[in-house]
Amino acid sequence: MFLAPQHYQLADRFSAQTLQRDIDWTRPYGWGIRDIEVDQESLANHRFLVRQLRARLPGGEVLSVPDDTTLPVIDLRSCLQKDATVRIFLAVPLHHLARANVAESPESIEARYLVSNAEVPDENLGTDARTVQVRRLNARLLTSQEDHAGFETLPIAQVRRSHRSTSVPEIDPTYVPPLLACDGWQPLHAEVLGRLTEHLGRKRSVLQAQATSRSIDFDCAGQGERLLLEQLRVLNTITAELAVDIQAVGIPPFFAYRQLASIVGQLSVFASEIGLPTIPAYNHDELGKCFFKLRDLIEQQLDEVAEPRYEQRPFMAEGTLLNVELAPNWFDEGHLLLVGVRSSLDTDEVEQLFRSGRFLKVGSRDRANELYLQGAAGLKLTRVGHPPRALPLSTNVSYYLVEKDEALGEWREVMHSLTLAARFGEQVVIDHLPDGQTIVVNFQGHTSTLALSLFAVPKAKARVPFGFEASSTDIPLTV
Structure with missing residues (x-):
């Protein structure tokens, strides 16, 4: 034969x-882009130019630009005049046994391959180069406005009219083409995996700080403590797994999607309505639609994972005055205002400093100095024996409740000015630290540091482990 x-x-x-x-x-889903680089300067001039592309077509053919072939440039002006968005496709003529599949001229639109000459040396010697005919894929770019009959196609990008005043075209960030790996498309890698990793990390850090500050472990039986540890355990697990995925190279989008779907399932038990929500079906040809929907679903679930429910603002030091600005919604009945005192003085010394009325006065920023000079009564601060569970605990921090009473003229001044200030005596304040918040005080022969923060704590809601439930034991009205 x-x-x-x-x-x-x-x-x-x-x-x-x-x-x-x-x-x-x-x-599964073994076709798509491995990586792509679109020339941004050309795009600004309404031209779509691919600098680099590695992809696998649905039929299995692999292509690398510019190693295997070059792609023509598409003029986008006329395309975007017709439609607000235009999808760009990599296209290769279909293979047919009954016709010629190889041509010498790129003008032949039916031939799947083009013949070209390559100078190939003897790889053993590095010399003796000879001209060898090779065939390369006859690849081109087509738009969604053109006929795709007779071509094997792979979408590689979507271009839209810019929303900015420059009106230059831009890559549509809402569209994600079929991918071989998540790191092959930066918007997917950064805006889904990266964004969720950061969100999870922030949430986990806050809960971890709460568990650490309160020395909570699985032997604790306080209200909400077991829930906090379960939330922290789940967040630790999924954050660690997602951190591996985002740092790895070549993670297929289907496997990443399964990982995100698993996160939805693990977080669903902490939702206000326990139950598994509907997970969008995986769509390899429209990755943006399913990934962004799943990301938004996870972020909604994370919002339901309880965090410490308080807002904190530091008092800023100005001479003998420490003051802070207040938010308007903090004055309603749903909020408690507490002053956190961080000092190297012991708890009893801090209480003596605040109770005597001779060393500081509390009022609005405009009134505190006058209150001190006149020896008038300011706002009452009551030491809190059992702080709200939301607040961080520390051995050098004491909490004082700000008494809110609209019948008091000084409180009305605070409400009007949206400020709160503590005016210390000149004999107490001897220096300031560079942070602008901490003062150095001399009290009872001891030189110590002191800083104030205002905490606004909303009242607790159901299933929130760190809310405040008002009771005579949580906040005593007398010291």
């Missing part, structure tokens, strides 16, 4: 088909 070109071609097709089946049967 004499070997003919058909024998070699048949062997090549058999090898290619076997490899294709192996990939399709063992790896």
Whole structure:
């Protein structure tokens, strides 16, 4: 038997088909972009130019630009005049055994391959280069406005009219083409995986700080303490797994999507309505739609994972005056206002400093100095024996409740000015630290540091582990 070109071609097709089946049967969704680089300067001039592209077509053919071929430039002006968005496709003519599949001219739109000459040296010697004919994919770019009949296509980007005043085209961030790996498309990698990793990390850090400050472990039986540890355990697990995914190279989007779906399931038990929400179906050809929906769902679930429910603002030091600005909603009945005192003085010394009325006065920023000079009564601060569970605990922090009484003229001044200030005596304040918040005080022969923060704590709601439930034991009205 004499070997003919058909024998070699048949062997090549058999090898290619076997490899294709192996990939399709063992790896789901094995087509898409591995990485792509679009020239941004050309895009600003209404031209779509691909600098670099590595992709695998749905039929299994792999392509690398510019190593294997070059792609023509698309003029976007006329396209965007017709439609607000235009999708760009990588296109290769379909393979047909009954017609010529190889041509020498790129003008042949039906030929799947083009013949070109390559200078190939002897790789053993590095010399003796010879001209060898090779065939390359006859690839091109098509838009969604063109006929795709007779082509195998792969969407690689979507361009839209810019919303900015410059009106230059831009890559549509809401569209994500089929991908071989998540890191092949920066908007998906950063705006979904990266964003969720940061959100989870912030939430986990806050809960971890609460558990650490209150020395909570699984032997604790206080209200909400077991819930906090369960939330922290779940957040630790999913944050660690997602951190591995975002740092790894080549994670397929389907596997990343399964990981995100697992996160939805783990967080669902902490929702106000316990139950597994509907998870969007995975769509390899429209990755943006399913990934962004799933990201938003996870962020909604994270918002229901309880955090310490308070707002904190530091008092800023101005000479002997420490003052802070208040938010208007803090004056309603749903909020408690507490002053946190961080000092190297012991708790009893701090209480003596605040109770005597001779060393400081509390009022609005405009009135505090006058209150001190006149020896008038200011706002009453009551030491809190059992702070709200939301607040961080520390051995060098004491909490004092600000008495809110609209019948008092000084409180009305605070409400009007949206400020609160503590005016210390000159004999007490001896220096300031560079942070602008901490003062150095001399009290009862001791030199110590002191800083104030205002905490606004809303009343608790159901299933919130760190809210405040008003009771005579939580905030005593007398010291």
